Amino acid sequence: GESVGLHLPTLSVQEGDNSIINCAYSNSASDYFIWYKQESGKGPQFIIDIRSNMDKRQGQRVTVLLNKTVKHLSLQIAATQPGDSAVYFCAEKRTGDKLIFGTGTRLQVFP
């Protein structure tokens, strides 16, 4: 079946280092992708989005890269901080505006 998946369930990084969270998707018809951050007890928080006509988009300390050839999405966080510790989800929007989420990657930041 079609799915949005993540390569690593847990990522541990040192404070100040850069983090890269990866995501694979299988539906080539998806045209919009979003990264969310979720802290314990809270709803997913929007981080950054990208449309399929782009391959890179930058925000504050975050960059999303989209490789449509291999159906791969990544989130790069620069100078990772303890407050970045959370679960990160990629999500793809398929036909009919339904947003499908992956299972998530837990980011742990150590001082």
Next chain:
Amino acid sequence: GAGVSQTPSNKVTEKGKYVELRCDPISGHTALYWYRQSLGQGPEFLIYFQGTGAADDSGLPNDRFFAVRPEGSVSTLKIQRTERGDSAVYLCASSLTGSNSPLHFGNGTRLTVT
């Protein structure tokens, strides 16, 4: 401005009971979504409204689940004859237009069926 508001934040009910979960979206957002999230999993799509109508209800697991949005703003998710397997966090999100605009989530209602 105010974000998406969900009430109650926690709900404990007995197996077989009926529950209603409420969602107040961001003012002006035409699209509203319901998701369900189990522990350690990503949110699972249930239903999506564009205005007052359900544009896609393909994620509702069975006919015990129903949702309404009568005036195109507040939405209620209704679960009849609750089962222990319905226990999860129910998330609501709204979006300005639905099409290629980000979803903004509330903090969810944690439903526990005993």
